[in-house]
Amino acid sequence: MKSFKYIFALTFALVASLSSIAQDNKPVSVEFTVGGVCEMCEKRIEKAVDVPGVIYADYNLENHKLSLVYKPKKISEDQIHKLLNEAGHDTEKSKASDEQYAKIHSCCQYREHVHDHDHDH
Ligand SMILES: [Cu+2]
Numbered sequence: 001m002k003s004f005k006y007i008f009a010l011t012f013a014l015v016a017s018l019s020s021i022a023q024d025n026k027p028v029s030v031e032f033t034v035g036g037v038c039e040m041c042e043k044r045i046e047k048a049v050d051v052p053g054v055i056y057a058d059y060n061l062e063n064h065k066l067s068l069v070y071k072p073k074k075i076s077e078d079q080i081h082k083l084l085n086e087a088g089h090d091t092e093k094s095k096a097s098d099e100q101y102a103k104i105h106s107c108c109q110y111r112e113h114v115h116d117h118d119h120d121h
Pocket of ligand 1: 036037038039040041042107108109
């Protein structure tokens, strides 16, 4: 029954490699903090991550959390943080440069609004 064992081992290896491919394709959901103060920020943040590989993005203004579902095969979480920085927004992992931050609208200068979340502007 040697050949039977061989086929069994081969099948096992095949299934293992297929499931690891499926694992790579599996969408990942994450949530992290992004600086923002108003609806303009919300739109800008969601637009910044409206790229291939990102399936879902929703920014919550109340708690400054961005919920994301993305395909790790197409885009990495680091790339997503970079996109947000490019749009002028800080994330909990990566800060926008002063240059990037300066590009956003003055009413959106969230760094100055840190202690003023309920401010309506
Ligand atoms: Cu804003």
